[in-house]
Amino acid sequence: xxxxxxxxxxxxxxxxxxxxxxxxxxxxxxxxxxxxxxxxxxxxxxxxxxxxxxxxxxxxxxxxxxxxxxxxxxxxxxxxxxxxxxxxxxxxxxxxxxxxxxxxxxxxxxxxxxxxxxxxxxxxxxxxxxxxxxxxxxxxxxxxxxxxxxxxxxxxxxxxxxxxxxxxxxxxxxxxxxxxxxxxxxxxxxxxxxxxxxxxxxxxxxxxxxxxxxxxxxxxxxxxxxxxxxxxxxxxxxxxxxxxxxxxxxxxxxxxxxxxxxxxxxxxxxxxxxxxxx
Amino acid sequence: xxxxxxxxxxxxxxxxxxxxxxxxxxxxxxxxxxxxxxxxxxxxxxxxxxxxxxxxxxxxxxxxxxxxxxxxxxxxxxxxxxxxxxxxxxxxxxxxxxxxxxxxxxxxxxxxxxxxxxxxxxxxxxxxxxxxxxxxxxxxxxxxxxxxxxxxxxxxxxxxxxxxxxxxxxxxxxxxxxxxxxxxxxxxxxxxxxxxxxxxxxxxxxxxxxxxxxxxxxxxxxxxxxxxxxxxxxxxxxxxxxxxxxxxxxxxxxxxxxxxxxxxxxxxxxxxxxxxxx
Ligand SMILES: Nc1ncnc2c1ncn2[C@@H]1O[C@H](COP(=O)(O)OP(=O)(O)OP(=O)(O)O)[C@@H](O)[C@H]1O
Ligand SMILES: [Mg+2]
Numbered sequence: 001x002x003x004x005x006x007x008x009x010x011x012x013x014x015x016x017x018x019x020x021x022x023x024x025x026x027x028x029x030x031x032x033x034x035x036x037x038x039x040x041x042x043x044x045x046x047x048x049x050x051x052x053x054x055x056x057x058x059x060x061x062x063x064x065x066x067x068x069x070x071x072x073x074x075x076x077x078x079x080x081x082x083x084x085x086x087x088x089x090x091x092x093x094x095x096x097x098x099x100x101x102x103x104x105x106x107x108x109x110x111x112x113x114x115x116x117x118x119x120x121x122x123x124x125x126x127x128x129x130x131x132x133x134x135x136x137x138x139x140x141x142x143x144x145x146x147x148x149x150x151x152x153x154x155x156x157x158x159x160x161x162x163x164x165x166x167x168x169x170x171x172x173x174x175x176x177x178x179x180x181x182x183x184x185x186x187x188x189x190x191x192x193x194x195x196x197x198x199x200x201x202x203x204x205x206x207x208x209x210x211x212x213x214x215x216x217x218x219x220x221x222x223x224x225x226x227x228x229x230x231x232x233x234x235x236x237x238x239x240x241x242x243x244x245x246x247x248x249x250x251x252x253x254x255x256x257x258x259x260x261x262x263x264x265x266x267x268x269x270x271x272x273x274x275x276x277x278x
Numbered sequence: 279x280x281x282x283x284x285x286x287x288x289x290x291x292x293x294x295x296x297x298x299x300x301x302x303x304x305x306x307x308x309x310x311x312x313x314x315x316x317x318x319x320x321x322x323x324x325x326x327x328x329x330x331x332x333x334x335x336x337x338x339x340x341x342x343x344x345x346x347x348x349x350x351x352x353x354x355x356x357x358x359x360x361x362x363x364x365x366x367x368x369x370x371x372x373x374x375x376x377x378x379x380x381x382x383x384x385x386x387x388x389x390x391x392x393x394x395x396x397x398x399x400x401x402x403x404x405x406x407x408x409x410x411x412x413x414x415x416x417x418x419x420x421x422x423x424x425x426x427x428x429x430x431x432x433x434x435x436x437x438x439x440x441x442x443x444x445x446x447x448x449x450x451x452x453x454x455x456x457x458x459x460x461x462x463x464x465x466x467x468x469x470x471x472x473x474x475x476x477x478x479x480x481x482x483x484x485x486x487x488x489x490x491x492x493x494x495x496x497x498x499x500x501x502x503x504x505x506x507x508x509x510x511x512x513x514x515x516x517x518x519x520x521x522x523x524x525x526x527x528x529x530x531x532x533x534x535x536x537x538x539x540x541x542x543x544x545x546x547x548x549x550x551x552x553x554x555x556x
Contacts, residue, residue, distance in 0.1 A: 055457040075459040087450045091472050091550040103468070104458040134550065150454070 003066075004158060004190040005031040005054060010063030011215075012049055023049045024060070025215035031207075036184060036191040038201035040247065041211030041219075042255045047194045050216075051160045054192060055079050068157065077105040080156035080189070084163040086147035088135035094146050095131040098122060101154040108155075121149040124186060125179050141172035145179065152187055159189040163196065174232055177203050181229040198247045199235050208243075210250040220250045334519050342520035343527060350521060353509060354528060361493055361505040362532060364421060368428025369489040376433040376485075377478075380440025381466075390441060401434040405492060413500040420504050424496040431492035432485040439481035443474025476551040479544035486536050494529065506532070 007029040013020040023046040031037045039047055052058045053065060056075040065072040067079075080101070088097045098118045107114070122128060125145040135143055144164060151159055165173045177200060184191070184204075195201050201208045202224050210220040222243060226234060234240060252258035320340045327339035334342050347354060379397070383390040409427055416423050447470055455465050497507020506525050513521035545552075 052453070055453070057453060057457060075457050077458045079457055081454060081457050083450045083453075085448065085450050087448065087454060089469065089472070091548075100454070100468070101458055104455055104460045104464065136550075154458070 002033050002069075003030050004033040004035070004068060005029065005192065006064070006066040006069075007050075007054075008064040008066075010053065010060045010065060012046070012053060012058070012060045014049075022215040024053075024217075026217050027063070027211070028218045029209060031190055031192060033190055034188060035207065036193065036205045038193045038195055038205035038208045039211060040195060040198060040201050040208060040251065041216060042213045042251065043196070045211050045214045045254070046216040047211065048162055050211075051081070051162050051192065051194060054158070055081055055160055077101075077154060078157040079160060080151035080154065080158070081160045081162070082144075082147045082151040082164045084166040086135075086140075086143040088143055088146060088150075090135050093132050093134060094122070094127065094138070095119070097135065097146060098149045098153050100150060105154045114153075117155075118149065118153050121152055122146070124183055125149055139172075141168055141176060144168065144176065148179075148183065152183070152189065155187075156189055159191045160194075161191065162194045164193075165200065166196065173197070173200070177232075178229070180204055185229060198244055198251070201247070202240060202243050203230075203232075203235060208247060210247065210254060212254045213256060219254055220247075222247060335517055336519075338520045338523040343524050346518075346520040346524040350509070350524070354506075354524075357504065357506045357509045358528060358532060361490075361497065361507065361529075362536075364424045364505065365428050365486075365489050365493045365536065368425045368493065369432060369486060371425065371429040372433035372436055372485055372489060373482075375429070376436025376481075377440050379433070379437040381444065383437065383441035384444025384470075385462075387445075390445065397434060397437065405431045406495060409495045409499050413496065417500075420500060423500055424493050424503075424505065427496045428489040428492040432489040435481040435484045435488070436478065439477040440474055443477045444470050447473060475548040476544075479540065479548050482540045482544070483537065486540050487533065490529075490533050490536060 007027055010024055010027045011022070012024040013022045015021075027046075027050065029037070029039075029050075039050065041047055049058075053060055054067070054072070056072045056079070067076070088094075089100070092100070095115070095118055098121065099114065102114050102118075109117075119128075119131060122131060122145075125148060127142060127145050127149070130138065130142065130146075135146070138146065148161075148164065151161075165176050168176065181204070191205075193201070193205055198208075202222075206224050206227060208222040208224065209218060210222070211217070212219040224243065225239070249258060324340045327337055330337075332339075338346075379393070383393055405427065408430065412423050412426055416426075451469050451473070452465055455469060460468075493505065494507040494510075497503045497505040498511050502508075503511065506529055510522055510525040510529075513519070513525060
């Protein structure tokens with residue numbers, strides 16, 4: 001399988017009033033084509049910074065960022081983004097909002113087909129019938145669904161999700177996890193999901209990357225064996241609870257609340273579920 | 279190309295039939311209530327003057343007004359038109375310059391820091407002191423003087439509202455388009471400008487009243503002036519109290535007219551920002 005996203009030794013610092021703030025320091029991340037990676041880490045460690053680098057909105061100070069084997073020079077139309085804040089434009093209908101990227105990206109298909117695709121995506125996330133509504137008429141979960149459609153409408157190679165379900169209540173969030181699986185089954189994107197919900201990370205992704213506290217490095221990588229749509233019950237299996245325990249411990253290490261030597265277990269044999277980095 | 283928001287013509291989320299009935303009730307209330315208030319006001323005014331037996335050189339009563347209008351009707355039309363068009367031209371200038379300044383300050387932190395104190399200081403100067411200076415500087419150039427004052431007095435709120443609207447735009451709004459490679463001007467036309475329209479119209483409601491005051495100040499102060507202000511001044515010179523009061527009423531009518539034109543434009547272009555009360 002070829003790598004869609006390759007990040008090697010990336011460093012990034014923000015220039016602030018109190019001098020440079022090192023945010024990323026030697027970050028490593030590889031996402032295979034069609035893969036779905038969840039990134040977790042302490043608050044403020046640099047996860048959103050990472051998404052902005054992948055999207056080409058900023059340049060790293062050092063290190064290599066490759067998308068489809070080519071270095072990221074700047075923004076590209078092959079990326080789709082969705083955030084915790086759905087940022088829908090209130091003066092447009094839902095359909096017009098979803099079609100917004102098509103006004104920027106050079107058209108690949110005729111207009112009628114574009115609209116059909118937008119409508120198809122809306123029905124995929126369960127928003128059929130809401131095409132002509134305004135964002136203010138939708139609930140928070142519905143707005144987030146629409147925002148997801150907008151991120152996908154131009155058929156991006158890479159979908160970047162920065163805590164998209166973070167502001168939703170637990171039931172709506174779980175509902176959207178199922179929607180996300182349905183979308184992933186039907187759309188061929190490679191995904192990067194930033195989240196602070198460990199259950200979400202193992203439920204949606206096929207790999208979970210734990211970042212250390214600021215400045216962020218890749219601290220731990222966990223492979224999730226299960227693939228494809230699954231029931232929520234899956235989160236209550238022994239396998240899932242084992243993964244959650246490992247991840248929770250890694251987060252505590254990243255936050256500096258647990259000693260790091262626990263992670264220095266001998267490298268697990270290849271093919272096992274968990275593997276420590278460095 | 280600018281994206282012109284589609285006007286919201288129907289109240290949202292209400293069944294059509296009911297919304298029509300509600301709309302009718304609201305219209306009749308919003309027309310009848312102010313009319314009733316005006317009638318009560320006029321009757322009280324008349325009664326006050328009658329009860330005290332004031333002659334018309336102390337206080338004009340409403341019954342003095344129709345004769346005054348009848349005598350000077352042609353003058354009212356000519357002068358009213360002069361006041362109106364000069365106010366509107368001054369206001370249009372204020373919009374052009376105010377929006378330009380607002381954009382400069384909204385997009386560049388440096389320019390905001392540099393220009394803001396200057397603008398605040400300029401705005402703090404009471405315009406009543408500037409009026410005689412301008413009147414003397416460009417003596418005889420009535421139209422120019424008047425438009426200049428109307429402009430100077432009204433561009434500030436517009437510049438401030440645009441700059442605040444642009445500089446407080448959440449970064450995610452920018453990012454969804456920037457990540458696709460959209461240019462700054464595309465982001466401005468598609469997102470930043472429509473998003474600041476509600477604030478812009480809020481400022482316009484202030485600016486239109488200010489411009490009107492500016493026009494009248496200049497008309498009253500400048501010698502051999504034009505417009506309703508000059509008519510007021512001639513009434514003052516001749517101790518023609520009914521004429522002075524008639525001018526005041528005419529000014530009020532024009533002021534209301536201008537204000538509601540702005541309200542109508544707001545409904546058309548920023549109606550989406552209005553939430554139906556629940
Ligand atoms: N534009 C900026 N200028 C200066 N510092 C910034 C800027 N953006 C972020 N930072 C700082 O960089 C650090 C990492 O920010 P980032 O938003 O990437 O964190 P995060 O991991 O996404 O946090 P959270 O989980 O709370 O969303 C934070 O300490 C933040 O204060
Ligand atoms: Mg973040």
